Amino acid sequence: MSLQTQFNKFNETISLSWQDEKIKNIREKNDSILEDIKKKFKEEGYPLIASFKQGSYMTNTTIEPFDKEYDIDVGIVIDNDKAPENPVDTKKTLRDVLLTRNFKEPKIKKPCVTAQYFKAGEKSFHLDYPIYKKDKFNTYYLAVGKEHSSSDDWKWEESDPKGLIEWLNDIDSFSSNEAYQQYKRLIRYMKRWRDFCITGTEKKKIYSIGLAIMIKESFAMSISNDGDINDIIALLNTVKNMKRKYFTCVDYINKKYDVKVNLPVKPYRDVFDKHGSTVGTLFYNKLEKLQLNIDVVNKEDSLIKKCEILKDNCFGDDFPVPDKEDNGTKTFKEAGYISSPQGA
Amino acid sequence: MILESRDIIVSIVDHLKKHGYEVTYDEEHIVTTYAYKDIVFEIEGKLNNSFPYELPRFLLLERSKFKHLAHVGWDNETDKGIICEGVSINRHLDYSNPEIVYLKALQSAEKTIISGLSDKIKNKAEIIEEFTAHWKFSSQEKKSVLSFVEPQSMIVELQSISKNQSNWAAILNQPYHKNINQNYKFKKRIQEKSQIEGKAFYIPIISKVLPPDPTTNIIDWWKSLLNILPSEQIKELNDIARRNCAKKLWILGSVVLQDDKHGWFCIKFSNHSKQKLPIFPSCEFSNWEAKAYNVELHNNVHLKPRGGATLSKPQTIAIVGCGSVGAEIARQLVCSGVENIELVDYDKLETENIYRHYLSSEYIGVSKSDALANELSYKYPYVNIVKSKFSKLIDCLDSPFLERIDGIIVATGSPTDERYFNENTIKMSTRPWVIYVWVEGHGFGGHAVYVHNSGKGCLNCLYRDSYGNKSLESIQNFLKAEQNIAIDLSGCGSHFLPYSFADAIQSALLATRLATQAINGEMYKSCRISWKASFSTNSTLETSYRYKKFHSSLESDDLWWEDCDVCH
Numbered sequence: 001m002s003l004q005t006q007f008n009k010f011n012e013t014i015s016l017s018w019q020d021e022k023i024k025n026i027r028e029k030n031d032s033i034l035e036d037i038k039k040k041f042k043e044e045g046y047p048l049i050a051s052f053k054q055g056s057y058m059t060n061t062t063i064e065p066f067d068k069e070y071d072i073d074v075g076i077v078i079d080n081d082k083a084p085e086n087p088v089d090t091k092k093t094l095r096d097v098l099l100t101r102n103f104k105e106p107k108i109k110k111p112c113v114t115a116q117y118f119k120a121g122e123k124s125f126h127l128d129y130p131i132y133k134k135d136k137f138n139t140y141y142l143a144v145g146k147e148h149s150s151s152d153d154w155k156w157e158e159s160d161p162k163g164l165i166e167w168l169n170d171i172d173s174f175s176s177n178e179a180y181q182q183y184k185r186l187i188r189y190m191k192r193w194r195d196f197c198i199t200g201t202e203k204k205k206i207y208s209i210g211l212a213i214m215i216k217e218s219f220a221m222s223i224s225n226d227g228d229i230n231d232i233i234a235l236l237n238t239v240k241n242m243k244r245k246y247f248t249c250v251d252y253i254n255k256k257y258d259v260k261v262n263l264p265v266k267p268y269r270d271v272f273d274k275h276g277s278t279v280g281t282l283f284y285n286k287l288e289k290l291q292l293n294i295d296v297v298n299k300e301d302s303l304i305k306k307c308e309i310l311k312d313n314c315f316g317d318d319f320p321v322p323d324k325e326d327n328g329t330k331t332f333k334e335a336g337y338i339s340s341p342q343g344a
Numbered sequence: 345m346i347l348e349s350r351d352i353i354v355s356i357v358d359h360l361k362k363h364g365y366e367v368t369y370d371e372e373h374i375v376t377t378y379a380y381k382d383i384v385f386e387i388e389g390k391l392n393n394s395f396p397y398e399l400p401r402f403l404l405l406e407r408s409k410f411k412h413l414a415h416v417g418w419d420n421e422t423d424k425g426i427i428c429e430g431v432s433i434n435r436h437l438d439y440s441n442p443e444i445v446y447l448k449a450l451q452s453a454e455k456t457i458i459s460g461l462s463d464k465i466k467n468k469a470e471i472i473e474e475f476t477a478h479w480k481f482s483s484q485e486k487k488s489v490l491s492f493v494e495p496q497s498m499i500v501e502l503q504s505i506s507k508n509q510s511n512w513a514a515i516l517n518q519p520y521h522k523n524i525n526q527n528y529k530f531k532k533r534i535q536e537k538s539q540i541e542g543k544a545f546y547i548p549i550i551s552k553v554l555p556p557d558p559t560t561n562i563i564d565w566w567k568s569l570l571n572i573l574p575s576e577q578i579k580e581l582n583d584i585a586r587r588n589c590a591k592k593l594w595i596l597g598s599v600v601l602q603d604d605k606h607g608w609f610c611i612k613f614s615n616h617s618k619q620k621l622p623i624f625p626s627c628e629f630s631n632w633e634a635k636a637y638n639v640e641l642h643n644n645v646h647l648k649p650r651g652g653a654t655l656s657k658p659q660t661i662a663i664v665g666c667g668s669v670g671a672e673i674a675r676q677l678v679c680s681g682v683e684n685i686e687l688v689d690y691d692k693l694e695t696e697n698i699y700r701h702y703l704s705s706e707y708i709g710v711s712k713s714d715a716l717a718n719e720l721s722y723k724y725p726y727v728n729i730v731k732s733k734f735s736k737l738i739d740c741l742d743s744p745f746l747e748r749i750d751g752i753i754v755a756t757g758s759p760t761d762e763r764y765f766n767e768n769t770i771k772m773s774t775r776p777w778v779i780y781v782w783v784e785g786h787g788f789g790g791h792a793v794y795v796h797n798s799g800k801g802c803l804n805c806l807y808r809d810s811y812g813n814k815s816l817e818s819i820q821n822f823l824k825a826e827q828n829i830a831i832d833l834s835g836c837g838s839h840f841l842p843y844s845f846a847d848a849i850q851s852a853l854l855a856t857r858l859a860t861q862a863i864n865g866e867m868y869k870s871c872r873i874s875w876k877a878s879f880s881t882n883s884t885l886e887t888s889y890r891y892k893k894f895h896s897s898l899e900s901d902d903l904w905w906e907d908c909d910v911c912h
Contacts, residue, residue, distance in 0.1 A: 002812035227889030330814040341823035342782040343841035344669040344757030
């Protein structure tokens with residue numbers, strides 16, 4: 001049993017897929033709501049031409065939410081020729097559908113419509129619905145703007161939601177499938193690290209998409225030529241790269257940092273735009289602390305202590321700590337026997 | 345010389361003159377004249393038909409005038425001496441500029457002569473070191489003497505077989521000497537129908553001795569040699585001479601050179617009647633005739649280093665598994681100079697083996713270890729190769745056996761047996777080094793794992809997966825496990841792992857290289873090496889991560905895995 005084995009278990013524990021039983025209710029709810037949306041949008045004269053899952057489900061980097069508040073992102077697509085000039089109109093329509101489906105406080109946010117579902121008075125899950133119009137050149141435009149904001153902010157902004165997913169899922173930009181899988185695991189680890197180590201409103205400002213882009217662009221594979229995977233070294237070196245690449249010190253005396261991470265596809269905007277140095281400094285300091293903790297882990301001999309540090313300081317209780325040190329005879333992972341390719 | 349060669353000669357002559365040489369020439373030769381102090385000498389360059397694709401030959405004219413001169417041969421008939429072109433045995437020539445080639449070669453020849461003339465001490469030392477080559481100049485005989493005698497410190501009576509020999513003037517053999525195995529076929533063949541003739545003795549010369557030059561009478565040289573032998577040797581030779589009379593006497597001598605090397609000479613003494621042997625200084629030589637013979641050496645110290653052996657002490661190596669890989673390793677180790685080999689195998693050679701196995705159809709139905717020991721001792725003289733009393737790898741977990749053996753090479757192709765053997769030997773406080781070797785199906789590659797006789801790293805270190813779990817699948821392999829790799833010829837029981845004879849040899853080489861390094865004391869820790877094919881016979885098989893990343897065939901990798909529960 002090695003530290004990597006513990007990382008494997010941790011990865012399995014926190015991973016969540018679209019087909020997971022835990023989100024069956026949400027999937028069903030979403031399917032049902034989509035039917036209502038289709039109907040309503042058709043009535044309004046801009047029928048749905050498509051809908052697609054967005055976000056981490058499409059990149060297989062969804063993790064168990066720390067607070068058990070599951071969410072899904074579903075893109076709604078209408079035809080460019082039939083789309084209203086004011087994008088907020090479509091968002092209002094969608095908000096109204098959600099109101100009829102017992103969602104409390106569906107809100108029109110700048111990039112999407114979001115709704116919180118309560119069960120027995122407790123937050124259960126929430127849905128995010130960004131709305132796009134698509135033209136004959138397959139160009140997507142995101143409906144941007146809040147209901148009560150200035151009409152100057154209302155716009156159909158060129159966007160590339162599918163391109164972003166393709167970019168994040170581009171296995172050809174990795175040296176091997178094993179490296180690609182390691183990168184995906186790092187995204188999961190760092191999302192859990194964010195959820196565990198950053199609290200309050202700031203947590204929501206360290207966007208998952210920002211983390212994913214940073215990790216892809218800073219990824220430092222750690223797989224030996226024998227194929228030995230070493231996630232903690234990959235994590236350490238990726239964190240170091242992230243600190244170098246995206247943070248600028250704006251106040252040397254008070255050690256304040258700005259963070260800037262541009263989308264790799266249209267509209268190429270900074271994911272952390274307008275957050276200022278508060279988020280940047282917090283983010284930087286937390287990364288630094290993560291790096292320090294990993295350094296301590298790497299210097300530690302005891303597997304139990306290593307795991308305890310990671311559990312207590314980095315990832316929370318889902319990181320497994322073995323009952324005893326790894327000194328005894330181990331068992332093979334395979335049952336009984338395998339067929340071998342060797343002879344003499 | 346053909347006509348166009350004349351143009352070459354003219355261009356060379358022009359070139360030499362431009363460089364200040366005094367030159368004369370005819371259609372085949374170019375002669376350059378030199379003056380060194382008060383000595384004038386001439387070098388004749390002879391362009392053979394292969395020039396400028398081969399270097400010209402240079403001859404020192406009036407050779408006898410210069411007596412002993414290192415790196416210069418003799419031809420008594422022409423009184424010319426060929427000048428050695430140096431130690432390189434293969435040169436890459438700029439044949440488009442023959443005059444430049446000629447000049448460079450001439451300058452080298454000129455340097456050789458001047459070096460010999462200018463430094464008498466160095467010249468003498470070099471001639472002594474080239475004893476055997478200079479001895480050849482004194483021999484006028486077409487046939488050589490074949491000697492099985494090892495250099496040693498004592499005078500030894502030899503057996504001389506000289507009648508009915510077509511290839512050699514005589515064969516000199518040391519009776520009762522055990523260094524050659526009794527099965528050795530060549531020796532048996534040349535001794536058949538031959539007869540012992542005359543007396544023969546081996547005399548070790550421990551002093552530095554100048555070989556005779558071709559103008560020296562061999563008896564005079566022999567007499568001068570007897571005069572410088574130590575008194576103990578003279579006493580012994582006197583005793584031998586008193587006890588022995590013969591018409592013919594072969595004297596085989598070795599002279600000590602640098603780095604434990606030896607120069608060899610052989611003199612045949614003949615007399616019309618039986619006389620006391622001419623091996624003491626006061627001997628009357630008038631009725632003896634002496635001829636110098638070249639010596640063709642067939643001994644351990646001369647032959648083995650040509651196979652790469654630099655073995656300081658004889659070691660005993662066990663090879664477990666005499667299949668296509670193990671049998672090849674046995675052959676390679678014998679060629680590498682390993683003296684003692686024990687073969688462990690329970691199997692017999694089968695008909696289907698013969699196109700993948702070192703042994704031929706002659707041995708079908710015979711125990712592989714027996715057949716291999718037989719075959720190799722037929723072919724190679726200086727090996728003691730035997731079938732072990734053990735037949736399986738598990739039998740080798742015998743403490744006395746493991747204490748007696750210096751190294752074990754395991755080529756069973758059975759990961760189960762090999763892993764079990766590894767687990768049990770690693771626990772032992774003293775153990776031999778072990779090499780595990782195997783080949784992968786369909787020609788993907790082969791591997792050898794060296795487990796040192798102490799320290800970390802063992803075969804079990806390889807049995808893990810990418811995530812650090814203990815696995816029955818070896819991380820060393822290029823092919824993933826649990827695939828249909830075997831080929832089925834005719835249903836159940838007829839499956840075999842497909843790999844070629846070349847794959848087996850290539851894999852065997854890995855083990856042999858590791859073994860010779862271990863035997864020579866050049867291995868300090870456990871390691872592993874692999875070879876990987878650039879293509880395979882089956883592209884549908886799933887390969888491992890290591891296969892995709894592997895670009896270092898024959899390079900050594902660390903073996904130890906920190907989480908190994910066997911050698912941890």
